[in-house]
Amino acid sequence: MNKVLLGSTGMAVSPLIFGSLPLGPLQADMPLEQAGRLLRHALDRGVNMIDTAELYETFGHIRAALKGYNGSCYLVSKTHATDPVTARQHVERALRELCVERLDIVHVHAARVADPFTERAAIIDLLLEMRHEGKIAHVGISTHYISAVRQAARHPEIAVVHPLINREGMGILDGSAQEMAEAIAEVATAGKGVYAMKALAGGNLIAQARQSLRFVRDLPGVHGVAVGMLSETEVDANIALFSDSPLDDGLWRGLEARRRRLKIMERFCVGCGACVEACTNHALSVFDGKARVDEDRCILCGYCAAVCPEFMIRVV
Ligand code: SF4
């Protein structure tokens, strides 16, 4: 795959970035060895950046892929900690479990924090301290807020921004896809590296996957897109798409026709009931503080996923 400079970081990254969340226990819960082989398949074909987070529980999967690997691979993690002591523990754990001495990027995992530069100032300071110690190469921010992307442009200490965007704007917390696209262009012009997340809106746009991925890939200022992948076929198809190679139409039709279901990540559901109100098919209820779906009523429209403040509903 061709490589793209990630803003001013000096990192030359593949435009297709392996998003590891779906491999872990929050989603597919793939055995470590199997996940390792899948990640390695992608690395051997030119993908050179893997995105993870303290929350994803995929350090072991990535470690399995990197065992004995001599090629280059950028590693990104995130900390959702709200205090510096815990944030340091998160970074140290990532270093230890990934068996590396330095992480290429660590993001403040502040998806639903409207003003991370105020609310997570202490975490940013801690990550900068760890950058000084040589344990982190670059500090970034991952966010679902347009306002946070815009603010990042004015913060020289932030090298990389990891924003949510998809062509429907699903999951963006303070505006439209168009407004997020404008903010992305602005922050990239300021020299930040930008790689996007949720191009398929957590699986909700899978039926139009090619169109949806190209939409995000081609936005001005987007250097890469993190995509969760669960099979070698999916990896190969995405590599072809991101390389502008001829696509196997039958294969893509198969990928876009995959049977889907609604998955609620109960562990992080706070029982707020917002999804229940959004479902016009009366397929959701809250029982014992957790949302439940009646699959016979669910039409996989994804409206509930868009309103979940915890982003804990996926169509998988
Ligand atoms: S996907 Fe649509 S039909 Fe299914 S539970 Fe969510 S809002 Fe209701």
Ligand code: SF4
């Ligand atoms: S909107 Fe999200 S957090 Fe709230 S009850 Fe539904 S799944 Fe749980």
